[in-house]
Amino acid sequence: MPILNANPSLVYVGRFAPSPSGPLHFGSLVAALGSYLQARKLQGKWLVRIEDIDPPREISGASAHILDTLEQHHLYWDDTPVYQSQRTALYQEKINELVAQGLTFFCHCTRAQLASLAAKKLCPCADNVLSADDAAVRFKNSADIVSFYDLVQQQVNRVVSDTQAQFAIKRKDGLFAYQLAVVVDDIAQGISEVVRGADLLHATFYQLALYKAFGAQPPRFAHLPLVLSANGAKLSKQNHALAIDNQQVTQNLFNAMEFLGLMPPQSLAKAAPEDMLNWAINAWDLSAVPRKIACNDNRIKALYSI
Incomplete structure (x- = not known):
């Protein structure tokens, strides 16, 4: 197992970056708690970034609700939260850098057309000078990164069927793509380690190419294991996962700690949240987190999914 912070002179900076498409559910709390504990264990900073660059998917008031839920669970962040919706000028500046390197092209292809391409093959738009009107900006990916080492999942190999030759960095509707924004922000904020859910495991290959x-x-x-819903799907806002009940803070934290491989004593089940978190920071060991990408816990399902 690699040393997590090999150079103690370097400041550890982690982050939790939810999208305001709904209130936090138990899977979100697991990701927030895991990233929080890792940052505090390594005596680093823990930042919160609201990834609000997709207005059609956003729910009014969700950003404030997310921050309130974190505070209710005593997951206090460092520095002022960053909102991606306020950083579009930076995203465009970084796209311009890629344009100057000849690493982008305008694309009018549909998802079905792109899915039909052979691996490593660019779509026909890459060879043509096309109008920017109603076009996506795509990144020409020549990095050919086939594997990386994950601190939880260990060696991760790219899925052969993944289309890696090009991916959108700005959508046809003019909105900036997640893959671009997350990399630009992590660079700008000096993020040294990303602790997040395993649903984003293979998106890492796209992001490494942009780095x-x-x-x-x-x-x-x-990448932390995922929480499954009662029907076996990933617990998510899209699957109508129940919002975290802020009246059950102690129980929520206790359950999230257990899910992440910690074994809190029953005495903590009635402790104050700050005492629970102090215990968890001392006990935290990232290498003890279950590797299984989708953990199946019937008790968790009964409490947090519909």
Whole structure:
């Protein structure tokens, strides 16, 4: 197992970056708690970033509700939360850098057309000078990154069927794509380690390609196991997962700690949240987190899914 913070002179910076498409559910709390504990264990900073760059998917008031839920669970962040909706000028600046390197092209293809392409093959738009009207901006990915080491999942190999030759960095509707924004922000905020859910495991390959294009050192990655809903799907806002009950803070934290591989004593079940978190920070060991990408816990399902 690699040393998590090999150079103690470097400041550890982690983050939790939810999208305001709904209130936090138990899977979100697991991701928030895991990233929080890792940052506090390594005596680093823990930042919160609201990834609000997709207005059609956003729910009014969700950003404030997310921050309130974190505070109710005593997951206090460092510095002022960053909102991606306020950083569009920076995203466009970084796209311009990629354009100057000849690493982008305008694309009018549908998802079905892109899915039909052979691996490593660029779509026909890459060879044509097309109008920017109603076009996506796509990144020409020549990095060919086939594997990376994850601090939880260990060696991760790219899925052969993944289309890696190009991916959108700005959508046809003019909105900036997640893959671009997350990399630009992690670089700008000096994120040294990304602790997040395993649903984003294979998105890491796209992001590593952008780090390389920007000439930036990528952070370490640790992808936590996912929480399954009662029907076996990932617990998510899209699957109508129940919102975290802020009246059950102690129980929520206790359950999230257990899910992450900690074994809190029953005496903590009635402790104050700050005492629970102090215990968890001392006991935290990222290497003890279950590797299984989708943990199946019937008790958790009964409490937190519909």
